[in-house]
Amino acid sequence: MDFNNNKAIYLQIVEHVCEHILLGTWKPEEKIPSVRDMAVSVEVNPNTVARTYELLQQKGIINNKRGVGFFLSTDAIQQVQSYRKAAFIDDELPQVFKNMYLLEVTTEDIRRMYEAFIKQNFNTK
Secondary structure, eight states: OOOOTTSOHHHHHHHHHHHHHHTTSSOTTOBOOOHHHHHHHHTSOHHHHHHHHHHHHHTTSEEEETTTEEEEOTTHHHHHHHHHHHHIIIIIHHHHHHHHHHHTOOHHHHHHHHHHHHHHHHOOO
16 A cells, blocks of 8 residues: 555555445445454554554444454444545545635536546446
8 A cells, every 4th residue: 555645644544444445345244354464454563553443443434343353334334424525525625615716617617527527437327
């Protein structure tokens, strides 16, 4: 995994896990890699992954079954969407709006580009 220097590594691993969930690679109630296995997979210290899993537990995305391992919650997809939507709205959208204003990009421009992006990348109508 390639890490960005502008964001804490454990938060980047959270995003990695969330992406697996949203793409359907990992399914609700399914067991996820152990802390050690994930640490080896993404080439970080196990303490970093432990911090990642702690945050995911706080957000209700994963559960720890003692002695068995970590599992996605039954509503993991909804929890991820809620978590990522709030982060997007709070952290990224203000900068997007600022750039739209400064560059005179209209909401209509964005709508057209969004629709083209969805059609090209997700093969929808």
